[in-house]
Amino acid sequence: MNTRDQILTAIRAARERRTPVEHPGRFGGWRPVEPPPPLEGFEAMFTQAGGEVVHVSGTVERDDWLRTFLAEFQHLSMGAGVPPGIADLGPTRINPGDEHAADVGVSMARGAIAETGSLMMDARDGRRAQLLPPVLVVLVDRSTVHATVADAFESARGDLSAAIGLHSGPSKSADIGQVMVKGVHGPGRVIAVLA
Amino acid sequence: MTGSSPEYRPGAYREAAAHSLRETPMVRDSVGSATRTFDSLRAHAYADVESDRWRDWARDVKGHALTHLDQYLEQAERSLVRNGVHVHWAATAEDVHRVIAKVVETHGVRTVVKSKSMLSEELDVNAHLESLGVRPVETDLGEYIIQLLDEPPSHIVGPAIHRSLDDCRVLFHERLGTPLDSEPDELAAAARAALREDFLSADLGISGGNFLAADTGTVALIENEGNIRLTTSVPRVHVALVGIEKVVPRFEDLAGLLQLTARAATGQPIGLFVSLIQGPRTGDEVDGPEEVHVVLVDNGRTTLFEDDVAWEALRCVRCGACLNICPVYRQTGGHAYGWTYSGPIGAIISPGLLGLDRALPLPHASSLCGACTDVCPVRIPIPELLIHWRERTVDEGRNSTAERLGMKAYAGLAERPGAFSAAASALRWTPWRAAGRALPVLSGWVQERDAPSPSPRSFRDLWREGIE
Numbered sequence: 001m002n003t004r005d006q007i008l009t010a011i012r013a014a015r016e017r018r019t020p021v022e023h024p025g026r027f028g029g030w031r032p033v034e035p036p037p038p039l040e041g042f043e044a045m046f047t048q049a050g051g052e053v054v055h056v057s058g059t060v061e062r063d064d065w066l067r068t069f070l071a072e073f074q075h076l077s078m079g080a081g082v083p084p085g086i087a088d089l090g091p092t093r094i095n096p097g098d099e100h101a102a103d104v105g106v107s108m109a110r111g112a113i114a115e116t117g118s119l120m121m122d123a124r125d126g127r128r129a130q131l132l133p134p135v136l137v138v139l140v141d142r143s144t145v146h147a148t149v150a151d152a153f154e155s156a157r158g159d160l161s162a163a164i165g166l167h168s169g170p171s172k173s174a175d176i177g178q179v180m181v182k183g184v185h186g187p188g189r190v191i192a193v194l195a
Numbered sequence: 196m197t198g199s200s201p202e203y204r205p206g207a208y209r210e211a212a213a214h215s216l217r218e219t220p221m222v223r224d225s226v227g228s229a230t231r232t233f234d235s236l237r238a239h240a241y242a243d244v245e246s247d248r249w250r251d252w253a254r255d256v257k258g259h260a261l262t263h264l265d266q267y268l269e270q271a272e273r274s275l276v277r278n279g280v281h282v283h284w285a286a287t288a289e290d291v292h293r294v295i296a297k298v299v300e301t302h303g304v305r306t307v308v309k310s311k312s313m314l315s316e317e318l319d320v321n322a323h324l325e326s327l328g329v330r331p332v333e334t335d336l337g338e339y340i341i342q343l344l345d346e347p348p349s350h351i352v353g354p355a356i357h358r359s360l361d362d363c364r365v366l367f368h369e370r371l372g373t374p375l376d377s378e379p380d381e382l383a384a385a386a387r388a389a390l391r392e393d394f395l396s397a398d399l400g401i402s403g404g405n406f407l408a409a410d411t412g413t414v415a416l417i418e419n420e421g422n423i424r425l426t427t428s429v430p431r432v433h434v435a436l437v438g439i440e441k442v443v444p445r446f447e448d449l450a451g452l453l454q455l456t457a458r459a460a461t462g463q464p465i466g467l468f469v470s471l472i473q474g475p476r477t478g479d480e481v482d483g484p485e486e487v488h489v490v491l492v493d494n495g496r497t498t499l500f501e502d503d504v505a506w507e508a509l510r511c512v513r514c515g516a517c518l519n520i521c522p523v524y525r526q527t528g529g530h531a532y533g534w535t536y537s538g539p540i541g542a543i544i545s546p547g548l549l550g551l552d553r554a555l556p557l558p559h560a561s562s563l564c565g566a567c568t569d570v571c572p573v574r575i576p577i578p579e580l581l582i583h584w585r586e587r588t589v590d591e592g593r594n595s596t597a598e599r600l601g602m603k604a605y606a607g608l609a610e611r612p613g614a615f616s617a618a619a620s621a622l623r624w625t626p627w628r629a630a631g632r633a634l635p636v637l638s639g640w641v642q643e644r645d646a647p648s649p650s651p652r653s654f655r656d657l658w659r660e661g662i663e
């Protein structure tokens with residue numbers, strides 16, 4: 001018998017003595033108080049974890065904001081889903097593969113989640129661009145903000161890429177003497193731009 | 196453990212606990228402060244939601260998965276293979292080592308970046324990599340610190356909580372050349388710079404796995420630093436070590452499990468980074484590993500599953516909440532337990548994973564106060580399991596005569612809750628040294644301490660009122 005079958009056989013033998021437990025069904029996110037509407041909820045949770053939120057009314061206002069914000073940076077990495085025109089808004093665009101040399105990144109979220117204040121980052125947009133720059137701007141379409149993690153996962157399950165990352169604020173650690181520090185490995189500053 | 200420290204093995208628990216209290220009182224300060232912080236954050240995070248319902252739900256999802264474990268493992272295997280993942284089954288640490296050796300050989304791996312994984316610690320993966328001539332680099336800041344110190348983790352969530360800021364200042368000064376008066380953010384920046392080079396040059400990333408969704412073949416990982424996302428995204432090969440008990444039925448189940456685990460562990464609504472990994476990079480993706488391996492690891496888990504009482508411990512999501520609230524763990528930190536898993540969870544799974552002989556006396560390293568079970572997100576009846584292992588110890592004649600008599604009486608009382616709580620109250624008023632004899636495992640460290648004045652109310656009562 002190979003290892004796989006040995007393990008499964010041992011489990012089956014023991015399982016005969018276990019009373020089956022029923023699956024309890026969908027996770028309900030039960031809370032004592034009614035949560036706020038998704039956009040407000042997202043902003044409250046994301047900023048509580050140290051993230052920043054910017055609201056823009058459309059692409060013109062978004063690009064104006066980006067032009068001003070990006071002016072202080074030199075090297076930009078861009079996710080594959082980010083509108084190409086953004087490359088002309090300021091810093092020099094670095095080549096894919098060189099994201100570690102960027103001092104700012106712009107990525108496109110596939111969605112967001114109010115319940116936990118999370119951005120849903122998709123591998124198709126580029127994982128290095130989401131992780132290596134010290135400052136990350138994430139573009140979010142406000143129609144993709146889900147109320148709960150369960151809602152977001154139900155809508156995502158039919159279209160899963162190799163990896164989905166939930167980013168719920170800047171990178172942090174309290175491993176050094178229990179003092180909280182930001183930007184340990186991932187971006188230390190994350191700005192969600194909701195359009 | 197340094198200098199004349201007792202050996203690092205469960206059997207040396209008494210000596211190690213006594214040694215820790217006598218020789219390294221600052222460990223108690225660091226551990227006490229970190230665990231109190233973790234626990235108070237957890238208490239607030241539980242209060243924000245209907246945590247009793249969340250915990251019932253999580254207990255049943257994990258219970259359902261375990262009582263159908265063979266089916267969900269087979270389904271997970273099919274899903275992973277469909278996603279292009281190489282699936283391996285490992286009965287022992289040696290099986291895991293063989294899988295890693297093959298990947299190392301095939302890809303000419305020289306450096307491995309690793310994200311914090313207690314399973315990797317359990318399997319001694321770093322020593323194995325070194326024996327292959329490969330450099331393992333721990334990238335979680337806490338794991339990085341203890342790797343530089345050549346120490347095992349002392350807590351399953353905060354592996355370096357036994358180390359103070361000053362310890363880290365000295366260590367980073369010696370190893371990374373930072374000034375001795377550096378602030379924590381300067382130390383973190385130095386570590387980030389050193390580790391960034393390793394992320395970019397490593398050929399292989401090794402991670403654990405918090406959950407494995409059977410229907411989509413998703414390996415889910417929780418963290419706060421971003422190092423797990425980097426470990427699983429930047430190198431061209433990723434190996435995930437996943438215990439067989441980590442499988443859950445559905446992708447949607449992760450919605451509750453990810454949130455509850457974070458609330459129990461650190462009081463956060465969710466880890467700052469969650470990775471949901473389906474497989475290797477696909478044609479329309481610009482980066483990510485070209486090859487992903489998932490190793491389904493038994494290493495004693497089926498033995499634990501075969502135990503008609505202790506199998507419930509397999510629901511554990513490794514949140515560390517039971518360590519944070521445990522009055523015994525708080526005294527010594529994790530090293531005294533002599534193995535990867537310390538505190539209450541260590542005391543109940545070690546006998547299954549290592550065998551009762553090797554795990555003794557860990558099931559006795561508890562006052563059975565029950566605080567652990569009150570906080571456990573998957574409602575593992577930890578005191579019952581401790582008593583179960585104690586009874587098996589007695590039944591199998593493995594303990595000394597004095598302990599045998601003491602434990603028989605103690606276990607008998609504990610089986611009758613009324614009598615047990617009466618006896619526990621009585622014990623609170625017993626002189627400490629006598630209590631040490633009544634609770635055999637405590638005698639090791641009671642001998643090293645002055646008798647504290649008895650508290651008029653039990654730890655459990657105080658904790659309930661939030662005064663602890």
Ligand code: SF4
Nearest residue numbers: 511512514515517571
């Ligand atoms: S036994 Fe419960 S409280 Fe302890 S680590 Fe496991 S899940 Fe957390």
